[in-house]
Amino acid sequence: NVPVLELQNVSIAYDSSAGMVHAVNDVSLKIYENTIVGLIGESGSGKSTLGNAIMHLLKNNAVLTSGTIKVMGKDVYSMSKNDLRKFRWSQMSMVFQSAMNALNPVLTIEEQILDVYLSHDKRMSKKEAKKKAIELMDIVSIDPRYLKSYPHELSGGMRQRVVIAIAIALDPKLVIMDEPTTALDVVVQRSILDKIKEIQRVKKYAILFISHDFSLVSELASKVAIMYAGRFIEVTDSSSLDQADRHHPYTQGLLKAIPHLTAEDVTIEGIPGNPPNLVDLPSGCAYHPRCPHAFHLCKKERPEIREVEGRDIQCHLYETVQN
Numbered sequence: 380n381v382p383v384l385e386l387q388n389v390s391i392a393y394d395s396s397a398g399m400v401h402a403v404n405d406v407s408l409k410i411y412e413n414t415i416v417g418l419i420g421e422s423g424s425g426k427s428t429l430g431n432a433i434m435h436l437l438k439n440n441a442v443l444t445s446g447t448i449k450v451m452g453k454d455v456y457s458m459s460k461n462d463l464r465k466f467r468w469s470q471m472s473m474v475f476q477s478a479m480n481a482l483n484p485v486l487t488i489e490e491q492i493l494d495v496y497l498s499h500d501k502r503m504s505k506k507e508a509k510k511k512a513i514e515l516m517d518i519v520s521i522d523p524r525y526l527k528s529y530p531h532e533l534s535g536g537m538r539q540r541v542v543i544a545i546a547i548a549l550d551p552k553l554v555i556m557d558e559p560t561t562a563l564d565v566v567v568q569r570s571i572l573d574k575i576k577e578i579q580r581v582k583k584y585a586i587l588f589i590s591h592d593f594s595l596v597s598e599l600a601s602k603v604a605i606m607y608a609g610r611f612i613e614v615t616d617s618s619s620l621d622q623a624d625r626h627h628p629y630t631q632g633l634l635k636a637i638p639h640l641t642a643e644d645v646t647i648e649g650i651p652g653n654p655p656n657l658v659d660l661p662s663g664c665a666y667h668p669r670c671p672h673a674f675h676l677c678k679k680e681r682p683e684i685r686e687v688e689g690r691d692i693q694c695h696l697y698e699t700v701q702n
């Protein structure tokens with residue numbers, strides 16, 4: 380059983396005037412078919428960088444400094460340009476952050492969808508592609524008459540559905556969704572999430588769902604990777620998230636930051652302090668300047684990954700307490 384996505388010790392840095400920005404640091408993960416894995420972290424923690432890297436669509440100043448990225452067992456970084464072009468969208472696809480505003484304003488929805496089919500399958504007739512476009516609209520619950528519309532004639536929620544439709548047009552095995560609902564209001568957000576769930580159930584995709592919203596991810600995903608300063612400081616089953624203890628201190632902080640709607644008062648507690656500077660990362664555990672549990676070792680040594688009750692946690696607390 381080959382994982383749909385396999386990340387092995389992946390690190391990515393941007394070359395910037397301020398120095399190397401270490402956006403992703405030594406992350407490993409496997410995602411199998413028919414599973415949704417959430418990727419969560421504060422703004423700037425490296426989520427989009429990782430997503431773009433999987434698609435082999437990093438910015439020009441970014442370098443994969445170490446590790447391998449395999450999709451369906453194939454190393455994405457050792458494919459020829461031509462193979463990669465065929466592989467992208469047909470085997471792996473991505474809903475990019477803010478993608479609904481990136482639809483081509485001068486092309487109709489139909490033209491943009493036909494382009495996906497016709498550019499990947501030279502033998503497909505236009506008639507066949509049009510038929511598929513109608514089916515696709517049906518899957519994302521948009522009236523096919525909107526195929527003749529331009530993006531500005533659609534609401535934000537509909538544009539986002541179109542973007543999702545384009546991502547699944549060729550039935551890829553892996554779909555990366557980068558904050559697919561963030562810009563939308565709560566009601567529209569909910570209907571898009573339900574749609575994603577429904578499509579996933581039918582198509583059995585492996586989905587990497589990127590978000591900064593813990594409550595949303597824990598509802599959708601079976602497993603969650605929590606990213607801090609480019610590292611997966613914890614990878615855990617979502618089901619474990621309703622108990623706040625026995626998690627990484629940063630995870631605990633994020634869990635506390637979820638508004639508790641069941642409580643009498645709705646309280647939202649942010650995590651004090653600022654995200655680290657990725658050019659000059661703090662020594663040892665990168666979380667130590669903000670961690671309420673930090674002790675002498677934290678500043679000196681970086682914690683290794685350790686399995687704690689089925690969770691992969693990078694924190695010295697669990698090493699010392701357990702031994």
Ligand code: ATP
Pocket residue numbers: 393394395400402420421422423424425426427428429438440476591657
């Ligand atoms: P958000 O939640 O805001 O989308 P993110 O977790 O997706 O954040 P990334 O966009 O991956 O974060 O950025 C990770 C880090 O890399 C940030 O510190 C960002 O400033 C930096 N970065 C992103 N793109 C570039 C670039 N082209 N050149 C230099 N640094 C960059």
Ligand code: SF4
Pocket residue numbers: 627628629664665666667668670671672673674677682693694695696
């Ligand atoms: Fe906090 Fe230390 Fe654990 Fe880092 S290693 S999370 S600083 S206790």
Ligand code: MG
Pocket residue numbers: 426427428476557
């Ligand atoms: Mg992002």
